[in-house]
Amino acid sequence: MNNIILIPMILPILAGVLLIFLRTYGRLQAWTSIAVMAVVAAAAVYLLNAIQTDGILRIDFGGWTPPFGISFVADSFAVLLVLTSSVVTVICLLHALVSTDKELVTMYFYPTVLFLIAGINGSFLSGDIFNLFVCFEVMLLSSYILLTLGGSKRQLREAIKYVSINIVSSWFFLIAIAYLYGAVGTLNFAHLSVRVAENGQEPLLTTISIVFLIVFSLKAGLLLYFWLPGSYSSPPVVTSALFGALLTKVGIYAMFRMFTLVFYHEPETTHNIIAVMAVLTLIGGSIGAIAHNDIRQIAAYNVVIAVGFILTGLAIATPDAIEGAIFYLLHDMVVKALLFLLIGTIILLTGTAQIGKMSGIIQNYPILGWSFFIAMLSLAGIPPLSGFVGKVLLSQGAIDSGSYLLLAIALGSSLFVLYSMLKIFKNCFWGETIVSKDDQVPLRRGFLVPCLLLVALTIGIGLGAEGLSAYVSDAANTLLNPQVYIDAVLTEDFQ
């Protein structure tokens, strides 16, 4: 019995529902959520090791075998993402312990975060596309609530854009699923892969795949990222850290799944479109990152650049490039959470988000300053840190396949990332202090510990890349050989 695959989705839901009954107990809610997410992370570690020995794991709900029933499929790629998102959530919740208002807590903040994670983990593990849609919706509904909790004018304004754009894209998603079901008569990923391979990926199927591409691009912020900077920069610290670290990654995951498992027969069309979109995303994100003076906006545009970077890996689609993209995906979840937490903390301490109004913060809060420095180096991809491995592997893949233009733009974007971060570091952290030591707002340890944990994590991923690479190459292997996935899910009769 593989019922342990359920833990990443069922446990947060169960805990979230129970916490609704404990509405007024803030501390209890926080610690319960942290404990639950720690258990989920432990389960993910267990699953990850089980997959290395036993191959891809699967659980059929109600005992209905695929392609008839719905099932959760745990391969290395999905479980790596589940693990990283759970760890990041634990750390963000530690920050929430001190930074979240009492008012927010009584308005179901923790249950909503848990539902958000349940949706995210469910999307990673789902074995058929309709269930993916359902889990997407669980995630999106929770994100609507989290975005509007607090109810400041700016939040509500961004929420209108965010909610309407996502409702439209969910509607597209549903229509695309209907088209796909009409065309090949199944919704199970493995069965889809078999059927599409049998029939050949005709122009009609390629068109359907492009509808999916548009849907996932809207969710991931690939080229269609116009809604992203506003909505990711307006909510409270922890919410924006969770959004920046996790939400776009689900869209990226769905794109990887669809275009490596199902629609991989026409790379001249689909993968080239992805490449063009990735390049435009990199360019647009870079311009946005250097143009703004609001540190929250700069961070949000850095999310956009990372999305473009990861998807160049999918566009190149050599083993090295895919491995690099997976590494970078894991790195980005950690480091974006770190970046948003640091920036949120800076804003809480200084009371402003404008670069020009801050100066010399490193004198007041040295540890915070150096944490930001490490985050900056990690984002830029300096060797011992986690961003480096992904960038090197992806570059190798690009050189092997001769995609020099993609490589040049992807690496060029790193310079813009570095420049935008240096701009913050130089203007906010260096220079004359405005606030004297006596007047400064005290930095509570609760703010600093989560940031330091994430710093340790980004150094750890960088130094421990060797240990991680076995899992990552297994994940890349499954992505590049659809038959591995199909064998694990379907019996002989349906292949």
Added chain:
Amino acid sequence: MGINDVILKTVAKAVVLIILTFGIYLFLSGHNSPGGGFVGGLVLASAFVLMFLSYDTETVKDAIPIDFKKLSAFGVLLAVLSGLGPLLFGQNFLEQSFDYFNLPIFGKTELATVLIFEAGIALTVVGVVVNIILSISEDE
């Protein structure tokens, strides 16, 4: 509601009873024929909404002292727990079973564990729908 709407109130009293009965019928018949927890729950919720419309919110809240937010949470809890039950017997999540029992009045009756799951769904739907209507009506 300020207006004297005797007709609405009198009709509502009778109609609510019919709707509730129909809702429970739909809920129970859902196992093998059209109906089920979701549809049954919607019909049950419409009975509550009718009560809120014909009488004022205060009166109904006094008569039915239920927190509908918690009701929907309880529904989800029930549904998830009924799915987790089979795990105790070493079966898959959401695995269902059924058997025939001889009950005093009904005679030979089929009882299925899916009923618990459906009850959870029905409670969730009632809770959510009534909650939405109440939140909108509270708006100034």
